Amino acid sequence: MLKVEVKKRLGAFTLDAAFEGAEQGITVLFGPSGAGKSSVLAAVAGALKPDAGRIALNGDPLFDSQARIDIPMERRRIGWVFQDARLFPHLSVEGNLRFGLKRAPAGERPIGFDEVIAVLGIGRLLERRPRDLSGGERQRVGLGRALLSQPRLLLMDEPLAALDAPRRHEILPFFEALKTRFGVPVLYVTHSLAEAVRLGDRMVVMRDGKVAAEGPVSEIVLRPDLMPAGAGGQIGAALDGEVAGHEGLLSTIRVGGWDFRVPRLDRRPGAAVRLYVLARDVMLALEPPRRISARNVLEGEITGIESEDRRVLVRVAHAGRELIATLTPDAVEDLGLRSGLKVWAVVKSVAIDGLNGGLLKALED
């Protein structure tokens, strides 16, 4: 597990961040540009020396200002995927991929060359030079090169920012494969809520060089105060579920005690999927609505009501899962909504991975 506690003055900017990374899966460092995300990443990699603090990975100190420990970057065994890929132009794709592999300790190479090129689909590129690759291919090769260096942690610095939307959709599934295939924990920097929601397991929100909040993605995205300005319409609930079955043109996704019906999904029953339900797509009713076009009507209990300037956020929970709805203040008053009340949530639409552009598209619109 990654533990970070760093202080660093950079001109007028002060970085003072402390957080923990997830043991497994992807930890998203989320925040606007200039929040200090990339500086944190550089400090973890060893490219930026903090003025004070401690960085430890799986209990091994990488940096400790008090104990005067500062392991050089080349011995940290932390992979780094750059926004601009940074492939070596004088080497072929294969030469690039093997660069880190050759330098990894011989006894510790669990991540195999053949497996990586198969998962990333870069087998037919091996002979090529980096200049002959497309942006998306470069990113995949950069990811493969970092993976093959057998890292204990993988850093990804806005790896999709330099790509256009279609390329981004092309790459995302490969990032998701990281979690299931290679088991290397990832620290992922982004300012895109869509990427954070789609990929993240744990989320660390940064603002002005400090950590504003950290926790599971599904909890963080429910907090409007943590969302970037202008993303008000994107607040919603990230729900992890699994495919329960298919029926005609519909699939059922089970999330705790809730069953969501969505257009047929090309995934095996039992497969894990993440849903994102925008708060503005949820309506509440005091009785089970009948003869209604919406396919998803879910029973739950109000767990919290928060007023923002011209809207009210209402949380509805059932069996440990939570949805969020934005309502007008007079609707809340008319219905007499309060905590503990039983309601039916009518969900107009569900964004889901692997469907019509999925989450990203829904959040980018």
Next chain:
Amino acid sequence: MSLTPEEWQALATSLAVAGRALLFALPLAVLTAWLLARPRLPGRFALNALAHVPLVLPPVVVGYALLLLFGIKGPIGHWLFQTLHIRLAFTGAGAALAAGVMAFPLMVRALRLAFEAIDPGLDVAARSLGAGPLDRFLHVSLPLAAPGVAAAAIVGFAACLGEFGAVITFAANVPGETQTLPLAIYAALQTPGGDAAALKLSLLSFAIALVALALSEVLARRAQTLAGR
């Protein structure tokens, strides 16, 4: 146009002197340029100034300074003679030393530009992949600077062929040993009726320059491919 044995000898001496000069000066120039391309190197200003001294001094002064240092009574020359029985002043090796020292700043300039043109992000990438400093120099910086190394070698070779003042001061004008083409042309001009020989040797120098230029084009292209550009 036929050459006399003496003229062949001057040509051979020139090529030998330039070749030996490159042999020691090019690697040193690569190392110096690589160091100078690192912005945070301590003593960078002093190293830069030292590397450029031969460019700003009159060549005769450089030759004289070499005599003072590497002459048989000079501190380095004395030591070399006592311990290794090597004599540099007034020898072919000395001519190579003088020519190499004069060509050194020119090579450093070409190489430094090449090293500075390398994206520093690639060095960071190599570090993150576990490569130490020497490893990165050999496997990232040097291959990426290959076009610059080729250019520096050509410039340096040409400068060595043409060097006059420092060579004649430090190594004298000994036919078959230190008499390179420019020195042979000078000697011919000093001889009554030597105009024809001087012209012939000058044309020969011109021909060598053309060959060197053509070669540099080919080399530069090869190096560009090697560096992946």
